[in-house]
Amino acid sequence: xxxxxxxxxxxxxxxxxxxxxxxxxxxxxxxxxxxxxxxxxxxxxxxxxxxxxxxxxxxxxxxxxxxxxxxxxxxxxxxxxxxxxxxxxxxxxxxxxxxxxxxxxxxxxxxxxxxxxxxxxxxxxxxxxxxxxxxxxxxxxxxxxxxxxxxxxxxxxxxxxxxxxxxxxxxxxxxxxxxxxxxxxxxxxxxxxxxxxxxxxxxxxxxxxxxxxxxxxxxxxxxxxxxxxxxxxxxxxxxxxxxxxxxxxxxxxxxxxxxxxxxxxxxxxxxxxxxxxxxxxxxxxxxxxxxxxxxxxxxxxxxxxxxxxxxxxxxxxxxxxxxxxxxxxxxxxxxx
Numbered sequence: 076x077x078x079x080x081x082x083x084x085x086x087x088x089x090x091x092x093x094x095x096x097x098x099x100x101x102x103x104x105x106x107x108x109x110x111x112x113x114x115x116x117x118x119x120x121x122x123x124x125x126x127x128x129x130x131x132x133x134x135x136x137x138x139x140x141x142x143x144x145x146x147x148x149x150x151x152x153x154x155x156x157x158x159x160x161x162x163x164x165x166x167x168x169x170x171x172x173x174x175x176x177x178x179x180x181x182x183x184x185x186x187x188x189x190x191x192x193x194x195x196x197x198x199x200x201x202x203x204x205x206x207x208x209x210x211x212x213x214x215x216x217x218x219x220x221x222x223x224x225x226x227x228x229x230x231x232x233x234x235x236x237x238x239x240x241x242x243x244x245x246x247x248x249x250x251x252x253x254x255x256x257x258x259x260x261x262x263x264x265x266x267x268x269x270x271x272x273x274x275x276x277x278x279x280x281x282x283x284x285x286x287x288x289x290x291x292x293x294x295x296x297x298x299x300x301x302x303x304x305x306x307x308x309x310x311x312x313x314x315x316x317x318x319x320x321x322x323x324x325x326x327x328x329x330x331x332x333x334x335x336x337x338x339x340x341x342x343x344x345x346x347x348x349x350x351x352x353x354x355x356x357x358x359x360x361x362x363x364x365x366x367x368x369x370x371x372x373x374x375x376x377x378x379x380x381x382x383x384x385x386x387x388x389x390x391x392x393x394x395x396x397x398x399x400x401x402x403x404x405x406x407x408x409x410x411x
């Protein structure tokens with residue numbers, strides 16, 4: 076199996092883009108799943124201060140548009156019970172021990188605070204306090220996360236105790252799935268399914284455990300969102316389990332759910348193959364446009380003339396020349 080954070084992988088010719096992140100976001104975009112997780116895993120004192128009924132998703136408010144596909148975090152806003160104000164709850168996940176995750180979380184937190192201050196619908200923003208941000212990290216790596224590596228100060232060397240006044244002071248709430256038994260993993264049905272998958276994804280006997288895990292979804296299959304959840308789970312399995320074939324996964328799903336859901340495997344497999352071929356064509360078109368723009372610049376053609384040549388905005392052309400990411404319209408990629 077593979078390290079899977081933010082990676083695109085393939086199996087049996089089926090290409091899936093960031094399936095791990097997509098499963099994470101599909102699950103935690105459901106407020107029922109998020110509330111259930113927080114109720115079971117937040118410290119009691121923290122939970123008592125929140126009004127979970129007010130929980131709502133901040134829909135990518137703090138992520139640049141061109142980078143949105145590379146972020147897997149989930150950000151929620153929740154009111155404080157019995158008082159004015161609110162806190163943000165930031166979900167992040169890792170499939171390995173990342174010694175610099177504190178910096179990643181701190182970058183997110185700084186962005187949240189800066190953009191909070193810039194919100195146009197808030198008066199006197201500069202004179203009020205910042206909202207609290209509670210970072211939560213779900214980890215499901217092959218090895219346990221060191222318990223002494225949740226405080227930001229743990230990153231520093233030297234006489235930290237003497238110089239602690241100069242060290243930013245925050246910690247994240249760690250949920251290392253390796254430290255929980257299967258029975259201790261709580262929450263809604265879908266949250267339990269996903270957390271169990273994350274926990275066991277690197278296990279050699281995963282295929283033996285899958286029927287029991289997927290069997291939890293029987294009740295969900297009668298709901299409107301059931302098939303959506305099943306597809307997210309199957310995309311994840313197709314792309315992260317090296318030795319699984321379509322037929323083998325079909326047998327597992329039939330055992331766990333029913334023949335109907337097992338047959339859906341074949342439809343999904345074909346859908347994923349088509350998506351993989353299309354993504355390959357679009358990536359090829361993107362490379363053609365990037366090379367055309369850069370070659371023209373090397374030949375002394377102005378950015379304005381290049382923009383007219385490729386039918387793009389001149390600012391987009393300049394970003395490409397500066398090696399920045401540009402979301403090129405699909406119709407241009409397909410034409411190429």
